[in-house]
Amino acid sequence: MGAREVAFSAILQRLYGAPTKVPRARLADLPPSAQREILRAYRSLGGVLDIPVLAPGNWDFAFAGGLLFELDEDLHFNRYRASTFNLPWSEALPWSSDYRRHCLVGEEMCMKSGRFGARWTSAATSRMFGAGDPPGVLTSRGSPRWKQRALYDAIKDAVSVHSGQHRLARISIHDVISGVSVNDLLHGKRKVSESAVHEFLAARTTIFRPVR
Template identity: 45%
Template sequence: MTKTGARVTALDQMLRDSGLASRPAKRSPRLPELPEAARSAVMRLYRQLGGVLDEPELRPGSWDLAYDDVIVELDEEMHFNRYRAATLGVSAIASAPWAAAYDDFCRAHERRSGTGGRRWSSPSAERMFGAAAPHWTFERGGAPRWKQRALYDAMKDIASAAGVVRLSRVSVYDMVEGVRLEDLLRGRAFVDPSVLRTFVDSRALSVHR
């Protein structure tokens, strides 16, 4: 399991309590490993976000949580902003079961994406997208790290739509039986683990061939 924090650990425990069997999470796919149509979709999105490299080396992080029949990604505050919203319109994932809710979260919670540390930019992000603009300025280079994170999330989505994995995305902003998932993960509220599992299942992208 990728060590992304206490909330991922809490989600994993709840899902294992619901009966899901965990397994080691493999690294996420690299561009050459995707089907041709998926590779093309990723590269179009890279250009739309302002990518400057002819042949970028795209290396999204490992999957958050892996179980026998589903990969689960927990999206925390930094994943929701205008660049992520732009990726949700890609035809391969526009109908994903998380897309509509995520679009709302991107519009409502962008200020929580943050600028501290390397949240706004980083050397690797600037190599991919060019120099950053001043904080909270979206003309010219905008926020390279926000763009990089949005691209990597979308790359995982596109891989799922291509049938590489069965992916379920959930967010700290989601409501489960009237309770915000953030509160469940922080131990401030409780629902039966089976209810959470049903919600996670409802967010899994099913690919029909």
């Protein structure tokens, strides 16, 4: 864990108790209509495989009752992630509006951190999305790794809305709680009451909405 993740974990444990583990998000956890939308998103991001194996990583933080948290840092905010908020269930995501804005203003920070090595591309992500542009260039091909991260974030979003088993809250380093940026809070530069953090996270938590 990085320093911000450690700080966020400590806050969460004070608020919600001991962490637990839950299975990773899977495309198979989604209803067929949502699976089709995710595969369409994969194609629109430049996906080249006929049958892609989509395997998001572990949830960042998990607690009893299916309560999940994702801490989104520099690399999660760019044009590819913004495109995933056009998926049909995006209006059900409590962070949708804020994250659209973060993707616009945060891409420069994402570029500073994510234009090197495996943060830009890898053998696995090139197989998924084809060869990318040269590092630091965002034209027609862009960054395969950024695209993969955006798609995997979208799968986690979809599972939190559709599964009925989990509730997810996303928090970004670009968010502001009681006038303090989350980035400053997690770096220990400024303080916010834990009640304010709890209220913010409650407002950011998904509610299950069954498919009709």
